[in-house]
Amino acid sequence: xxxxxxxxxxxxxxxxxYVELRCDPISGHTALYxxxxxxxxxxxxxxxFQGTGxxxxxxxxxxxxxxxxxxxxxxxxxxxxxxxxxxxxxxxxSSPGQxxxxxxxxxxxxxxxx
Amino acid sequence: xxxxxxxxxxSVREGDSSVINCTYTDSSSTYLYWYKQEPGAGLQLLTYIxxxxxxxxxxxxxxxxxxxxxxxxxxxxxxQTGDSAIYFCAETPPDATNKLIFGTGTLLAVQP
Numbered sequence: 001x002x003x004x005x006x007x008x009x010x011x012x013x014x015x016x017x018y019v020e021l022r023c024d025p026i027s028g029h030t031a032l033y034x035x036x037x038x039x040x041x042x043x044x045x046x047x048x049f050q051g052t053g054x055x056x057x058x059x060x061x062x063x064x065x066x067x068x069x070x071x072x073x074x075x076x077x078x079x080x081x082x083x084x085x086x087x088x089x090x091x092x093x094s095s096p097g098q099x100x101x102x103x104x105x106x107x108x109x110x111x112x113x114x
Numbered sequence: 115x116x117x118x119x120x121x122x123x124x125s126v127r128e129g130d131s132s133v134i135n136c137t138y139t140d141s142s143s144t145y146l147y148w149y150k151q152e153p154g155a156g157l158q159l160l161t162y163i164x165x166x167x168x169x170x171x172x173x174x175x176x177x178x179x180x181x182x183x184x185x186x187x188x189x190x191x192x193x194q195t196g197d198s199a200i201y202f203c204a205e206t207p208p209d210a211t212n213k214l215i216f217g218t219g220t221l222l223a224v225q226p
Contacts, residue, residue, distance in 0.1 A: 004156070033213065042118070042202050042216030043157070056213060091157070099212055100145055105156040 002026070004106035006092050012112045013082055021077040021109045025094030032075050033103060034067055035091040043091055049075060050097060082113045118203055118217035125223045132193045134220045136186040136203035143205035146179060147214065148188045151200045160188070160201075190222075198224045 005024045013019050025032050030051055035043035045059040049069045057067075064082075069075040079086055089110050093103040117139045126132045138146070147162040163170045163177045163186075170177045176189040186203050200221050204214040 031212065035214075035216075040218075042204075042219050043214070045213040045215065048213055056209075059213070093157075095212065100206070101212065102159055103212070103214065105158075107154070107156045 004092055004094050004104055006090075006106040006109050008109060009107065010110045010112075012114060014114055015082060015084060017082050019079050019082055019111065021079075021090050021111070023075045023077070023092030023094075023106060025073065025075070025092070026104055027073075028096070029094035029104075030072065030097030031095040031101070031103075032069060033093040033095075034075070034077050035093065037089045037091055037108070039088070046077070079111075082111075084113045087111055087113045118205060118215055120201075120203060120217040120220045122218070123221045123223070125225060126193050127225050128193060128195055130193055132188075132190040132197070132222055132224075134188045134190075134201050134203075134222065136188075136217050138184050138186065138203070138205050138217075140205060140207055140215070141181065141184060142208045144208050145206050146177075146186050147204040147206075148175075148177065149202045149204060149216075151202065151219070157202070193222075193224050195224045195226055198222055 007022045032049040034046040037043040047067050048056040052072045064080045067077045089108040091108045093105045095101040095103045120136050148160045149157045150160050161172050174191045178187045200219045202219045203217045
């Protein structure tokens with residue numbers, strides 16, 4: 001079956017602009033995660049959804065970052081007033097929804113802020 | 115606190131064993147994981163170990179856990195060139211969200 005997909009695969013934007021990154025989880029997975037991976041680092045947790053609600057958003061770095069999952073499937077990560085330090089690969093993962101279920105990762109969106 | 119550390123680089127010859135090490139600080143983590151990341155590909159779960167286990171073997175992979183020293187290792191037997199990748203250890207804090215806390219990653223280079 002289809003895995004987790006993310007669009008776009010690459011995004012280049014100018015400093016100060018607004019961007020949206022999309023994640024399509026595996027069908028039927030109720031849990032969805034966003035991570036950010038900076039160059040040379042491991043992925044860093046941003047936010048976790050269980051269904052439509054954000055169960056844990058403690059990893060969002062500041063109020064420029066926001067994520068939604070209005071119908072409990074597709075999720076959008078939104079970044080306002082982008083800064084050069086936001087440049088990273090943004091990874092999405094989904095899981096069936098039980099504690100300790102395996103997370104399946106998408107290929108990521110590489111965001112470059114110039 | 116939550117902090118996971120790994121050595122940055124490991125080079126081995128094809129056919130040798132590789133051992134990738136990881137230290138973590140959250141002793142209450144319930145599961146510890148090893149992920150593999152190849153260029154242009156997503157993170158792939160290789161194996162995991164429950165915190166009440168000392169060892170887990172899965173084909174060419176052996177995971178050792180020393181809870182006293184908060185040390186986790188991944189041994190790859192008969193390393194192949196296809197094993198060249200970045201390997202991340204990860205833990206889940208016991209707060210029921212299942213978020214993963216990743217290490218910095220170890221780049222494994224396998225020489226033919």
